[in-house]
Amino acid sequence: MPITKTAASQDETEDEDSDFKPLSAQQAAEWRRRNPPLSPWHIVALQLLVAVLAALVARWWSGSAAAGWSAGYGGLAVVLPAALFARGMQRRRSSAGAAMAALMGWELVKIALTVAMLAAAPRLVPGLSWLALLAGLVMTMKAYWIAFLARSSVRRTV
Template identity: 90%
Template sequence: MKTAASQAETEDEDSDFKPLSAQQAAEWRQRHPTLSPWRIVAVQVLVAALVALAARWWAGSAAGWSAGYGGLAVVLPAALFARGMQRRRSSAGAAMAALMGWELVKIALTVAMLAAAPRLVPELSWLALLAGMVMTMKAYWIALLARSGVRRTD
């Protein structure tokens, strides 16, 4: 059962919403350009390489390979996900199903790569592998913050 106060709050919230005109929507799209997922993958590749080189310099060859493999366990599934999501979908439901499906593939590939790590990386350092993974996963923030063409209107 709704009270008079909650009905008034709902009406106030509804009255604040104003749809954008076609021109306003075009201006908003111009101020907020889309970011290519391939740019994010490229930044992740760069970060993974830098982390692997830093780990090799600091802790030796085994740590460098481990950190590089950790970065690869993030980059490869992300690239597969980006490729899978490029196709246009006929409806919002199909797009959501594709998103969920490719995300599941991404997670499964990452888990499989981690399970295979002890057999593929000689003298595996789990700490270096984890550092490579975490740094590479967080690289998308760099890509989002450094994206060009975003203009603020104050």
């Protein structure tokens, strides 16, 4: 009798489940001590710092105040929606489904606000430089990676 694909994958799942060992209370406490939760406000603050640096570098490199304002506005188009998202996600939810719905809802608000800010940029930033705005936007969005890399270097255990 040939083994079907479903039976083979079920056997693999059972093998994986047999390797699972729950942590004791002491091990769980130790894991929590080594991996404290990261506040979303730290990431928003890091993004704000990167946006300011991007604006200063754009101003210095181009010699144009408009480029500095454009890069700063690009960073702001990331920071403000991220702060709103962080604020919206702070409230405790009663169930996993409610938490997932809130995550999706606030992510949609974040994207809509970013798009609205980018659409308003030509009217709000005099002498807008789209290249500088894009550079500020991308650099600020990549601040997540800085936080991730810094966090993963802290997590390494001996």
